[in-house]
Amino acid sequence: MVPMCGSLEDNLIRRVLQNRLSDVEALFDRAFGPSWNPFLQLGTLAFFFFWIAAVSGIYLFIFFETSAVGAYQSIEHMTHAQWYYSGIIRSLHRYSSDAMVVTAVLHLGREFILDRYRGVRWFSWFTGVPVLWFLYMSGIGGYWLVWDKLAQYVAVASMEWLDWLGIFGEPVAANFLTRGSLDDRFFTLLVFLHIFVPLVLLFLMWVHILRIGRPKVNPKRGLAIGSLSALVILSVFFPALSQGEADLGVVPTDLGLDWFFLFPYPLYDKWGAGALWAITVGVSLLLLAMPWLPRARPPKPAQVYLEKCNGCARCYEDCPYGAVSMRPRTDGLPFEQEAYVNSDLCTRCGICVGACPVSPPFRREEQLVTGIDLPDFPLAQLRTDTAAAIADLNKKTVQSLPRLIAFGCDHGLSTDLLSNDEMVGVRLPCIGMLPPSFIDYAVSAEGIDGVIMSGCRDCNCFHRFGINWTQQRIAAKRDPYLRRRVPRERLLTFWGALGDEKKFQATVEEFRTDLKNMAQNSNKDSE
Amino acid sequence: MMDSGGFPYYVLLPLVVFGPLFAWILYTLGIGELFRTRKDGDVTRLQIEETERLNRRRLYAKGGGTEVETEKTGRRSISALLGQSVAYLAFIIFVGALSVWPSYRPIAPGLALIKLSFSHPGQRKVACQKRSRKELAKLAANMRTALSCPRERWPVRIDLRLDGKPLYKGSASPAGLSSDGASAFYQTFPIPVGRHRLTVRMSDDGDTEKFAYTHDKIIDLSGAQIVVVGFNTNKGLFVK
Numbered sequence: 157m158v159p160m161c162g163s164l165e166d167n168l169i170r171r172v173l174q175n176r177l178s179d180v181e182a183l184f185d186r187a188f189g190p191s192w193n194p195f196l197q198l199g200t201l202a203f204f205f206f207w208i209a210a211v212s213g214i215y216l217f218i219f220f221e222t223s224a225v226g227a228y229q230s231i232e233h234m235t236h237a238q239w240y241y242s243g244i245i246r247s248l249h250r251y252s253s254d255a256m257v258v259t260a261v262l263h264l265g266r267e268f269i270l271d272r273y274r275g276v277r278w279f280s281w282f283t284g285v286p287v288l289w290f291l292y293m294s295g296i297g298g299y300w301l302v303w304d305k306l307a308q309y310v311a312v313a314s315m316e317w318l319d320w321l322g323i324f325g326e327p328v329a330a331n332f333l334t335r336g337s338l339d340d341r342f343f344t345l346l347v348f349l350h351i352f353v354p355l356v357l358l359f360l361m362w363v364h365i366l367r368i369g370r371p372k373v374n375p376k377r378g379l380a381i382g383s384l385s386a387l388v389i390l391s392v393f394f395p396a397l398s399q400g401e402a403d404l405g406v407v408p409t410d411l412g413l414d415w416f417f418l419f420p421y422p423l424y425d426k427w428g429a430g431a432l433w434a435i436t437v438g439v440s441l442l443l444l445a446m447p448w449l450p451r452a453r454p455p456k457p458a459q460v461y462l463e464k465c466n467g468c469a470r471c472y473e474d475c476p477y478g479a480v481s482m483r484p485r486t487d488g489l490p491f492e493q494e495a496y497v498n499s500d501l502c503t504r505c506g507i508c509v510g511a512c513p514v515s516p517p518f519r520r521e522e523q524l525v526t527g528i529d530l531p532d533f534p535l536a537q538l539r540t541d542t543a544a545a546i547a548d549l550n551k552k553t554v555q556s557l558p559r560l561i562a563f564g565c566d567h568g569l570s571t572d573l574l575s576n577d578e579m580v581g582v583r584l585p586c587i588g589m590l591p592p593s594f595i596d597y598a599v600s601a602e603g604i605d606g607v608i609m610s611g612c613r614d615c616n617c618f619h620r621f622g623i624n625w626t627q628q629r630i631a632a633k634r635d636p637y638l639r640r641r642v643p644r645e646r647l648l649t650f651w652g653a654l655g656d657e658k659k660f661q662a663t664v665e666e667f668r669t670d671l672k673n674m675a676q677n678s679n680k681d682s683e
Numbered sequence: 684m685m686d687s688g689g690f691p692y693y694v695l696l697p698l699v700v701f702g703p704l705f706a707w708i709l710y711t712l713g714i715g716e717l718f719r720t721r722k723d724g725d726v727t728r729l730q731i732e733e734t735e736r737l738n739r740r741r742l743y744a745k746g747g748g749t750e751v752e753t754e755k756t757g758r759r760s761i762s763a764l765l766g767q768s769v770a771y772l773a774f775i776i777f778v779g780a781l782s783v784w785p786s787y788r789p790i791a792p793g794l795a796l797i798k799l800s801f802s803h804p805g806q807r808k809v810a811c812q813k814r815s816r817k818e819l820a821k822l823a824a825n826m827r828t829a830l831s832c833p834r835e836r837w838p839v840r841i842d843l844r845l846d847g848k849p850l851y852k853g854s855a856s857p858a859g860l861s862s863d864g865a866s867a868f869y870q871t872f873p874i875p876v877g878r879h880r881l882t883v884r885m886s887d888d889g890d891t892e893k894f895a896y897t898h899d900k901i902i903d904l905s906g907a908q909i910v911v912v913g914f915n916t917n918k919g920l921f922v923k
Contacts, residue, residue, distance in 0.1 A: 187766025194770070211708045215701055241698050245705075254778050309789055319869060325858050326802045327869035333800055333911055334923070386771045387778075394779045407790045407907040412783030425789055 173269045178654040190614030192379045198263035200375040208252035212245045222347050223340040227303040228401045247391030253295050257416040275454045278447035283364045285443045290357035295417040297350045306411050308402035313421050320429030335404050369478035455532035457502035460495045464514045465527035467493035470635050471508035476620035477501050505619035506530050506589030513636045516593035545580035546602050558605035558671035563590050565611045567618035587611035588622030592629045592638035606671050608648045623651050794873045795904035801914040802867040805837035805887040834863035837889035844882040876904045883920050896920050
C-alpha cells in the first residue's frame with residue numbers, strides 16, 4: 157500500500173480510514189463512474205432526500221386529520237384504501253427521511269476521515285451539528301403523528317426523557333397517562349411542529365453551505381433517478397405500515413423500530429434519562445468542538461501583491477471557497493478593481509495562483525512575483541522546483557527515453573510514483589495551482605518531451621475544482637489558457653488516488669511509448 | 684372509510700388533482716436538475732477531452748492510425764450496470780430492513796407497569812391567620828386582605844407498597860421559587876403480572892410519621908398492562 161501523502165494529517169488511524177475509504181470509493185467508481193458515485197455526492201443526496209420528504213409530506217398533510225382518533229384512521233385509509241398512491245407517498249416520506257439520515261451521517265464521517273472540518277472549514281462542520289439535531293427532531297416528531305403503538309412508545313419515552321431536565325412545572329409525560337387523555341388540539345400542535353421543525357432544518361441546511369463557493373445541492377441526473385427509483389421500489393414492495401392504534405392502557409410490545417431515527421430509545425430504556433442526556437450533550441459538544449481538537453495550523457493564506465494585480469478577477473472566478481473578492485482599487489494604479497483575500501475562508505489551495513495571468517515563469521526577474529500568491533509556497537518556489545527537477549532530469553534520463561516531468565497534487569498519488577529514474581515530479585498543494593504557462597515553459601523553453609499532470613480522482617478533488625479548472629485551461633476554455641503552441645499530444649492528465657498506482661504506471665508507460673513513436677515518425681518525416 | 688362496489692373510480696381523484704401538483708413541486712424544489720442539460724465542465728466531458736488528446740497522440744504516433752474508442756457516457760457497460768443494481772439493491776435492503784427490524788420490546792414478557800403520577804399541592808406550612816385592624820392599617824391600601832397566608836407549602840410524601848413490601852418511598856418538593864406550587868410525581872415500576880395487593884399512602888401536611896391519605900387495592904395485572912396510581916382532590920388516592 158502506498159500511503160496517502162502531503163498535507164493530510166500524519167495520523168495512523170486517519171490514514172488507515174482514508175485508505176479504506178479510498179478503496180470503497182474506487183469500487184463505487186468502477187460501477188457508477190466518478191460523476192454518479194454516491195460517495196462523492198453524499199451532501200447533495202441528503203438535500204435530494206429532504207426535498208422528497210418535503211414534497212411527500214405536503215401531500216400527506218392535505219389528507220391528514222388532526223384529531224386523536226382521526227390521525228390514525230386517516231393514515232390507515234391512505235395506506236390501505238389508496239395504497240397505490242397515498243400509500244406509496246407515505247412510504248416515500250418515511251424512506252426518504254431514513255435515507256437522509258444515512259447520507260448525512262456518511263457525509264459527516266467522510267469529511268472527518270478526509271480531515272475536512274478544521275481550519276477555515278470549521279463553519280460547515282459546526283453548522284452541520286444542529287442540522288443533525290433538527291433532522292432527528294423532524295423525524296421523531298413525524299413518528300408521533302401516526303399515533304400507532306410505535307408513536308405511543310416514542311411519545312411517552314420522549315416526554316419522560318424531557319421531564320428528567322426538571323424544566324417543566326409538572327411532568328409532561330403525565331399527559332399520556334390514560335386512554336382519552338389526549339385531545340384533538342394536541343395533534344394540531346404536533347402538525348405545526350412537524351412543519352416548523354423541518355423548515356428550521358432547511359434554514360440550517362442553507363446556513364451549512366453558506367460559506368462554500370458554488371455549492372452543489374442537486375445530485376447528478378443519473379444518481380438522482382437511481383436513488384428515487386430505489387425508494388419507489390422499496391415503497392411499492394415494502395410499504396411503511398402503522399403498528400396498531402395506540403392504547404395508553406397497555407405498554408406497546410414487539411415494535412418495529414426505525415433504527416435510523418429511534419436508536420436512542422432502547423438506550424433510554426436500558427440506561428435511563430440521565431445517561432442518555434449525558435451521551436446526547438457529550439456527543440454534540442464533542443462534534444461541535446472537533447474543529448479545534450486539535451486546532452489545525454495551516455500555512456498562511458493567499459496574499460495579493462497589488463503591484464502585480466491588474467484586477468482581472470480570474471482568481472475571484474476560480475476560488476472554490478469564495479475567499480477572493482474584488483474591491484475598488486486602493487493603491488492608485490490605473491485599474492478599476494483589486495483582488496482581496498478573506499483569510500477566514502482561504503484553504504491555501506493555491507488555485508488562485510494558477511488562475512493569475514501574471515505568473516509566467518519565463519521572466520528572468522530574480523524574484524518571480526505574481527498578483528496573488530501563497531506565502532508558504534510561492535510561485536517562485538514552484539519555478540525553482542521545476543527548474544531543479546528539469547536539471548535533475550537532464551542528468552539522469554537515458555538519451556533514448558522521452559523526458560517526462562510530472563506535476564502532482566498533495567492529495568493524489570504518492571510522491572514516489574511521480575519521481576523515479578525515468579521521470580521527475582514537482583508537487584503542489586493542488587494541481588489547480590499550476591499556471592498553464594509552466595507547461596509551456598517545460599515544453600517550449602526546456603524541451604521536455606511530455607508533461608504529466610496528476611490530481612485527485614474525478615469528481616473527488618480535495619479542493620473541489622482543481623482538476624476541472626486545470627483541464628479547462630488546457631482545453632483553452634478557461635482563463636488563463638494554455639498557449640496554442642504547446643502540442644496537446646505531449647500532455648497527459650491523470651486523476652487518481654490510492655489504489656490507482658498500477659493504472660497510473662500503465663498510463664505513463666503508454667504515454668512514453670506514444671511519445672517515442674511520435675519521435676520516430678517525426679524523424680522519418682524529416683528524412 | 685369508503686365502501687366500494689366494483690372499482691371506486693372516485694379514489695383516483697387525488698391522483699388526478701395532486702399528481703401533477705406533486706410532480707410540479709418536486710420539479711421546482713430541486714429535481715429539475717434531472718431534466719436539465721449539463722452546463723459546465725463535468726467529468727464526462729473532461730474524460731472525453733483527455734481521450735481526444737490521446738487520440739491525437741495516437742494519430743501522431745502511428746502516422747494516422749485508428750482512433751481509440753471513447754468512453755462518452757459514464758459507466759453503462761453491463762458489468763457497471765450490474766454493479767449499480769447491486770449497490771441500489773443493497774441500499775433498498777439496508778434502508779427497508781433497518782426501518783423496522785430487528786423488532787424491539789420495551790417491556791420484558793411477564794411484566795406489567797405501575798405508573799405513579801399525580802400533582803398535588805401540600806398543606807401550607809403556616810396556616811392562614813386573620814389580620815387585626817392594626818395590622819391591616821399598616822399595609823398599603825391595595826394589600827389589605829383579611830387573611831395573612833404565607834405561601835410556603837409542605838413537600839408531599841408518598842409510600843407505595845406491593846404485597847406489603849416497599850416499592851417506592853419518596854417525597855416531592857413544591858414547585859416554584861417560593862415553594863408554593865404543587866408537588867409532582869411521575870415514576871414507573873415494572874412488576875410481575877398476576878394478583879397483587881397495592882397499598883399507597885400519602886402525606887401532605889409535613890407529618891413525617893403518619894399519612895393523611897391511604898388507599899389499598901387488589902389488582903390483577905396482565906402482561907404489559909398499565910396501572911395508574913394517582914390523586915384527585917375529590918376522590919383522594921386512586922388506582923386504575
